[in-house]
Each structure stands twice: as structure tokens, then as C-alpha cells.
Amino acid sequence: MRILRNNKGVARIIEAFLAILLLTACIAIVPAYSTKTQTLNFSSFGLETLTSLDNNGHLAALVDVENWDALRSCVDSAIPLTLWFNLTVFDENMKPINPYALCSSGSVSDNIDSTDYLSASLNSTYRVYILRLQLSQVGSQ
Amino acid sequence: MFSTVAYVTEVIKQAPKTETNENDMFPQYQQNLKHTLISALANITIDNTTQVLSQNIDKLNQAFSSHFYESTLQIESTLTNTTPYQNGLWIAGYQENHAIVGAQVSYQLESAGNTKKTNVAGIVNVTSEAYLSGNSSQIDPATKQGTLTLRILNEGMPTLASNFSCYYQDDTQWLPVQNFSSTDFGNGTYQIIFSVQLTQPSDPLIVSINVLDQRGTNMRVQTTCTNS
Numbered sequence: 001m002r003i004l005r006n007n008k009g010v011a012r013i014i015e016a017f018l019a020i021l022l023l024t025a026c027i028a029i030v031p032a033y034s035t036k037t038q039t040l041n042f043s044s045f046g047l048e049t050l051t052s053l054d055n056n057g058h059l060a061a062l063v064d065v066e067n068w069d070a071l072r073s074c075v076d077s078a079i080p081l082t083l084w085f086n087l088t089v090f091d092e093n094m095k096p097i098n099p100y101a102l103c104s105s106g107s108v109s110d111n112i113d114s115t116d117y118l119s120a121s122l123n124s125t126y127r128v129y130i131l132r133l134q135l136s137q138v139g140s141q
Numbered sequence: 142m143f144s145t146v147a148y149v150t151e152v153i154k155q156a157p158k159t160e161t162n163e164n165d166m167f168p169q170y171q172q173n174l175k176h177t178l179i180s181a182l183a184n185i186t187i188d189n190t191t192q193v194l195s196q197n198i199d200k201l202n203q204a205f206s207s208h209f210y211e212s213t214l215q216i217e218s219t220l221t222n223t224t225p226y227q228n229g230l231w232i233a234g235y236q237e238n239h240a241i242v243g244a245q246v247s248y249q250l251e252s253a254g255n256t257k258k259t260n261v262a263g264i265v266n267v268t269s270e271a272y273l274s275g276n277s278s279q280i281d282p283a284t285k286q287g288t289l290t291l292r293i294l295n296e297g298m299p300t301l302a303s304n305f306s307c308y309y310q311d312d313t314q315w316l317p318v319q320n321f322s323s324t325d326f327g328n329g330t331y332q333i334i335f336s337v338q339l340t341q342p343s344d345p346l347i348v349s350i351n352v353l354d355q356r357g358t359n360m361r362v363q364t365t366c367t368n369s
Contacts, residue, residue, distance in 0.1 A: 027147055047165045057176050092204060118169060118204055120176040123357060124183040126197045128173075128204040 042083075042113035046133040049078045050117040057122035063089055063097075063129050064121050072102040075133070084108045084138050090130040097129075107139040166214075167250060167261045170205055174218070177201050178244040178267040183357035185230065186242055194229050194244060195220060212254035221245040221264075231268070240362035243268035269358040270294040277346040277366035280336065285346050287366050289333040293354050299329025303355050309337050310347040318348075 053059050053074060062071040072087065079085050086103035088096055117131045181194040202216040220229030231243040249262040275289035287309070293302050307318040321335035339346070349363035 044165060047169070051169055051172060055172065057179070060176065092200075116208065118173055118201075118208060120173040120180065120197075120201055122176050122179050122183070124180060124187060126177070126180045126184070126193075126200065128201060130204075130208065 042135045043115040046085075046113070046115040046135050047117060049075070050115075050119075050131055050133060053078055054117070054119050057120075059131065060119040060121040060127075060129060061123070063119070063131075064123060064125075064127070068098050068100065068102060071098075075102070076104060079104065079135070082138055084136045086134040088132045088134075090132065092128050092130075094130065109137045109139065112136040166205075166209060166252070170216075170248075170250060171263060171265060173201055173205075174198070174246065174248060174265045175267060178246065178265060179356050179358070182242055182244050182267060182269065183359075185232070186359040187357075191228060191230060194246075198246060209252075212252045215251040215253075216248065218246050218248040221247065236362065238274060238362070238364050239270065239272050240360040241268060241270045242358055242360060266296070268294075268296055269300075269354050269356065269360060270297075271350070271352050271354075271360045271362045273348070273350055273362040273364045275346075275348060275364050275366040276369040278369050279342065283338050283342055284336050285339060285342065286334065286336045287346050287348055289348060289350070289364070289366075291331040291333060291350060291352065291362075293329045293331075293352060295354060295356065301325075301327075301329060301355050302331065303353050303357070305331070305350055305352040307333060307335065308349045308351070309339075310349070311337075312340050312344075315349065 050059065059071065059074070062068075062074065071089075075085060075087050084104050084106055086101060087098075088102070089098045091097050112134050113136065114132060114134045117133065119129045119131055121127045121129070177197045178194070181197050184193045185191055198218050198220075202218060206214050206216060220226075222228065225231045225233070226243070226245050229244050229246050231241065231245070233239075233241045243266065245264065245266045247262070247264045249260070252259045252261075270293070272292040272294075273289060275287055277285045277287045280286045289307075291302075291305070293300050305323075307321050308315045309318055310316075316337075318335045318337060321333050323334075324332040326332070333350075337346070345368070346366040347363065348366060349361060351359065351361050353359050
């Protein structure tokens with residue numbers, strides 16, 4: 001009887017151990033995986049979008065003439081409606097030069113990804129701008 | 142213990158991240174290097190300040206080197222010095238029937254991140270060309286009519302002109318053609334028709350066109366019109 005009672009105790013300990021392992025795996029692995037996937041998608045998408053829009057120097061040309069509304073519209077047209085964006089333009093000394101926020105409307109989720117794109121102007125007055133594009137899901141948490 | 146793990150995981154999830162993947166950076170650099178060459182050509186063909194090419198490339202390289210935080214970036218760019226390029230530039234303007242201006246630079250990028258080292262090398266080339274041909278006819282004893290065909294190319298592909306002006310040679314002087322009509326065929330080809338009076342009507346009609354392409358590169362091309 002005594003030996004049987006002891007075996008029952010060992011089984012409970014093993015069961016508790018397995019439960020701890022399962023919970024730890026769920027907490028540590030699953031959220032880390034989902035965060036990484038989302039981050040890579042957003043930043044790569046943002047960079048590809050800006051690289052594509054600036055293929056003929058269009059973005060730098062808009063910044064050169066300080067046409068901020070056209071710049072916002074240009075980026076807005078390339079970003080899906082399910083994403084929120086905020087674009088900030090910096091000069092070579094990382095000083096923001098857009099006088100007001102260039103962003104889409106709507107509520108923003110807590111997860112914001114950011115990507116930086118360097119854009120050299122095409123015209124004879126040469127400048128290098130840094131365009132920082134922040135992206136997030138609209139309204140999700 | 143579990144609540145601490147859960148809290149840390151949530152905080153990590155919510156922190157904004159700036160991703161600067163070096164693989165994404167290489168096409169970005171190449172594209173900007175091309176823009177830099179275009180900007181330099183626009184400058185050089187207007188002001189003739191050739192040193193602006195190396196200055197602008199240095200500026201671009203500095204911006205890239207100082208802006209990528211996740212890896213150490215080494216950029217080496219070399220202006221092409223093989224014929225027909227000299228210090229990265231090929232300027233063959235003022236030629237009969239054809240003008241070409243171009244810039245070429247080779248680059249090597251070495252990115253050393255936490256986990257891997259990447260090397261990328263390449264060449265960026267930018268060229269603008271203008272072709273001019275024409276014929277002339279005597280419409281009265283003192284007046285000649287010239288019909289010119291102008292073609293503009295960027296990297297061998299047709300492109301549009303943003304502006305052009307036309308001159309003709311009378312004796313030893315170059316005079317502007319005051320009135321001319323131009324037809325834009327929309328494919329980088331333009332037809333220009335004008336009439337001028339030469340001091341010696343028997344002289345061939347020699348015409349020169351200053352053309353500014355849409356990238357701001359200025360070219361001058363001249364032709365001797367064939368009599369038709």
C-alpha cells in the first residue's frame with residue numbers, strides 16, 4: 001500500500017512537469033514567432049513601396065519642391081486601406097522637414113513597424129533625404 | 142514566474158522596431174547611386190563643374206554608411222576611367238548628328254552584421270543621347286526651309302525633351318531661329334520646321350539644337366542639312 005501511494009505521487013510530479021513545459025513553450029515560442037513574422041512583413045513592404053515609388057526620383061522631387069500633400073497622397077495610394085501609415089522626412093542631419101504630419105486617418109494598433117529609406121534628389125541641387133515610414137494595422141490590438 | 146514571462150513577452154511585442162535588413166538596402170543604394178549620377182550630369186552639362194560627381198557620390202556614401210545601424214557598412218565607389226570615360230564621365234557633345242553625355246561608376250558594398258557578412262558589387266551607368274538629322278529646301282532665292290528630326294534617348298530608350306532651342310549658322314555667326322514649329326510624336330522624336338535667310342543662299346544650312354531632356358541633362362547637337 002505504501003509503495004502504491006509513493007508511485008501516485010511520482011505520477012503527479014511528472015504530470016505537473018509536463019504541464020509546466022507545455023505552458024512555457026506556448027508563452028515563449030508562439031508570441032515570439034508571430035511578432036517576428038508581422039515585423040518582417042511590414043518593414044519589407046514599406047521599404048519595397050518607397051523604393052518602387054522613388055524609382056524615377058518622384059519622391060525626392062516632391063520633397064525638393066516641398067509638395068507635402070502630393071507626397072502624402074502618393075504614399076497613401078500605395079498603402080492598403082487596412083494599414084495605417086505615418087511618413088516623416090528628415091534632412092541629412094536627421095532634422096524633420098515636413099511641417100505637419102503626413103499620415104492616414106484611423107485608429108492605430110499598438111504594434112508599429114518603422115522602416116527608413118534614403119532618397120537622393122535628381123535635380124542639379126543635390127540633396128539626400130531620409131524618409132521614415134511607420135506602418136501599423138488599422139485599429140487592431 | 143509565469144506572469145513575469147508573460148509580461149516580458151507582451152512588452153517585447155509592443156516595442157516599435159526599425160528594420161534595416163542589408164538585403165533590402167542594396168537595391169536602395171543602387172537606385173540612389175543612379176539618381177546621384179543623373180543629378181551630377183544635370184549639373185555638369187549646365188555649369189561644367191566636373192568635380193560635382195565625386196562630391197555627390199561621397200555625400201551619398203556618407204549618408205548610407207552613417208544611417209544603417211544594424212550592420213557595419215563599407216562602401217567603395219570608383220569612377221570609371223576606361224575609354225570613353227574619364228573620371229566617370231563621357232561627354233561627347235557638339236558632335237555632328239549625335240551628342241552623348243554619360244556617367245559610370247562601379248561600387249562595392251560590404252555589410253558586416255551580427256550574424257553574416259554580405260558583399261555586393263555592381264556598375265551603375267547613365268547616358269543621355271540626342272540624334273539630329275535634317276534636310277533643307279530653297280523656298281525662294283533668299284530663304285531656306287529646314288526640316289529637322291530630333292531623337293532623344295536615356296539609356297538607349299526614347300525619352301521626352303523638356304525644352305529645346307534652335308540655332309543656325311550664317312557665315313561665321315550662330316543665330317537663334319526665332320520662329321519654328323515643332324511636332325512632338327510622343328516617343329522621343331520631334332520634327333522641327335523653320336525658315337531662315339542666309340547671307341550666302343548657296344551655303345549649306347548648318348543647324349544646332351540645345352536640348353534639355355526630362356532629367357535636366359543639357360546636350361548640344363548639330364547637323365548639316367542635306368539639300369532636297
